Amino acid sequence: xxxxxxxxxxxxxxxxxxxxxxxxxxxxxxxxxxxxxxxxxxxxxxxxxxxxxxxxxxxxxxxxxxxxxxxxxxxxxxxxxxxxxxxxxxxxxxxxxxxxxxxxxxxxxxxxxxxxxxxxxxxx
Amino acid sequence: xxxxxxxxxxxxxxxxxxxxxxxxxxxxxxxxxxxxxxxxxxxxxxxxxxxxxxxxxxxxxxxxxxxxxxxxxxxxxxxxxxxxxxxxxxxxxxxxxxxxxxxxxxx
Numbered sequence: 738x739x740x741x742x743x744x745x746x747x748x749x750x751x752x753x754x755x756x757x758x759x760x761x762x763x764x765x766x767x768x769x770x771x772x773x774x775x776x777x778x779x780x781x782x783x784x785x786x787x788x789x790x791x792x793x794x795x796x797x798x799x800x801x802x803x804x805x806x807x808x809x810x811x812x813x814x815x816x817x818x819x820x821x822x823x824x825x826x827x828x829x830x831x832x833x834x835x836x837x838x839x840x841x842x843x844x845x846x847x848x849x850x851x852x853x854x855x856x857x858x859x860x861x
Numbered sequence: 862x863x864x865x866x867x868x869x870x871x872x873x874x875x876x877x878x879x880x881x882x883x884x885x886x887x888x889x890x891x892x893x894x895x896x897x898x899x900x901x902x903x904x905x906x907x908x909x910x911x912x913x914x915x916x917x918x919x920x921x922x923x924x925x926x927x928x929x930x931x932x933x934x935x936x937x938x939x940x941x942x943x944x945x946x947x948x949x950x951x952x953x954x955x956x957x958x959x960x961x962x963x964x965x966x967x968x
Contacts, residue, residue, distance in 0.1 A: 772957075774905075782897070782905060782948050784957040798956050799862070832904055839910070846952040847895040849916060851904035 739764045739850040741833050746855030753823050753859070759816040759833030759852055767791070767811040770836035772848060773818050775829035775857075785831070786818065787846065800826075823859045830854040863887055865949050865960035873968040880936040882963045884949035889929045893953040896925060896934045899962075900945045908947075909934065941967075 772787040834848035909925040
């Protein structure tokens with residue numbers, strides 16, 4: 738079965754940086770768009786960013802545009818999220834997630850597999 | 862940005878009862894809407910996509926309906942494992958957005 742394993746979370750001061758990684762296995766990574774979704778403590782889901790399978794196109798929520806950068810290395814089956822200029826409001830569990838494929842209708846920007854999440858805490 | 866509003870915020874029901882959850886979009890999303898289930902300490906699980914299609918492995922007691930701006934997730938007869946938080950998500954336009962969630966709790 739598809740496996741997604743996030744790493745890189747931790748405690749960082751406001752204004753600091755962090756890079757999250759998501760190691761993917763058991764599917765053809767380069768064929769699927771991937772995304773990051775976060776969840777602040779006790780709150781709902783917030784989509785953060787997505788990237789196409791080739792890496793040629795990226796998409797961001799307004800709340801993170803210019804501060805967070807999504808990328809991927811298809812030779813390593815790994816997704817990244819570079820997080821700069823971090824704020825208190827970025828404190829959350831960050832999930833990586835795989836785009837779904839419908840055999841009858843193709844790729845869709847829903848997420849059918851998710852990692853277990855990695856906690857980012859922004860605090861002084 | 863398309864805003865998704867879910868109602869009710871909390872739904873209290875007993876096992877065996879029927880659950881009806883609503884998701885309303887601030888503008889039409891056609892049928893490009895999904896539902897997810899999330900249990901405490903777990904990642905979300907995709908239940909329905911494109912409004913009425915069940916994802917792989919999802920039991921038939923889950924069904925979805927709607928198009929345009931109004932959508933419904935129905936659980937025909939609640940099982941104990943169905944008590945969780947449910948989110949809708951649209952893919953009609955960027956940015957992708959989620960609703961704020963409906964908590965389905967045991968009465």
